[in-house]
């Protein structure tokens with residue numbers, strides 16, 4: 293079994309009367325890449341700051357490798373920190389920046405030189421040691437900040453939106469690099485972000501936060517395929533969320549009524565009928581078929597009319613009205629061009645029973 297690096301045990305944090313983190317419990321095994329993902333203001337930074345020791349929990353305990361940290365100051369927690377504003381010292385060279393923490397601890401010069409060069413090689417900045425920060429690009433500066441955090445070899449690295457100041461291309465490249473650095477160093481990474489793609493791309497585990505609580509946690513693919521709540525379904529990826537008016541258990545499946553009742557879908561995923569309030573269908577799991585004449589046994593076929601097409605390059609989002617006030621978005625490959633329907637065209641949507649996720653609320 294994996295040993296736990298970090299444990300949050302019923303942690304709450306209030307600022308005055310405002311409760312920001314509510315009874316949050318979380319276990320982070322050694323060596324994992326865990327992302328804390330959620331919308332702005334949900335309490336991610338507050339949670340990270342409590343792990344780092346910059347914020348004291350109002351109640352609950354924070355343990356690092358089994359030992360309560362509540363009375364341990366930040367500098368004694370053996371954690372590395374990387375933030376959005378990487379705040380390099382402008383008057384120090386790259387090497388001096390990276391070695392800063394080690395110098396503060398009084399580590400011997402030769403040892404610092406070895407650690408600095410290992411850290412720079414981890415972030416692929418060999419040969420940049422003598423440069424000053426102003427002579428580096430944003431991405432390179434962020435890598436220096438990363439090298440500075442890993443040089444003392446902390447057991448845990450805490451990262452708070454470290455890529456959000458970089459442009460999209462660089463962010464995507466850095467995602468891959470960060471993951472490689474994690475795999476190479478075997479440190480535990482706790483990564484805070486509001487960018488779900490970033491969290492999905494890098495993490496072993498994603499912890500989705502909402503209003504100071506954990507909405508769901510799990511492996512990225514599982515969270516995407518089986519969102520537990522309406523919030524998670526909506527926040528992670530794109531989805532069609534429909535309210536369910538009636539759910540009836542049948543032999544081996546559930547029959548749900550959507551769109552005020554007339555449209556019925558079969559669902560094979562379990563959730564007791566009384567709890568079903570919504571269902572989620574991912575756009576990529578909806579197939580677009582030529583309009584088919586009504587037939588008694590066409591299961592999970594919905595007829596509609598194309599109302600909008602948004603070209604996204606390789607794919608297009610096709611909005612299809614299936615009833616008054618009810619539309620579904622399907623994701624369709626845009627090549628060959630003949631794969632795309634025309635505006636106003638009558639089409640049939642098909643969805644497999646196992647691709648419909650039922651949600652409680």
Ligand SMILES: Nc1ncnc2c1ncn2[C@@H]1O[C@H](COP(=O)(O)OP(=O)(O)OP(=O)(O)O)[C@@H](O)[C@H]1O
Pocket residue numbers: 307310312330331332333334335336337338339486
């Ligand atoms: N020192 C503080 N005093 C009062 N309120 C605070 C303090 N720090 C944070 N908050 C409030 O706590 C809530 C959560 O803040 P936090 O910084 O943890 O959010 P976040 O999830 O990191 O958001 P973002 O994605 O915007 O960085 C916010 O409503 C914020 O205004």
Ligand SMILES: [Mg+2]
Pocket residue numbers: 336337338
């Ligand atoms: Mg934050």
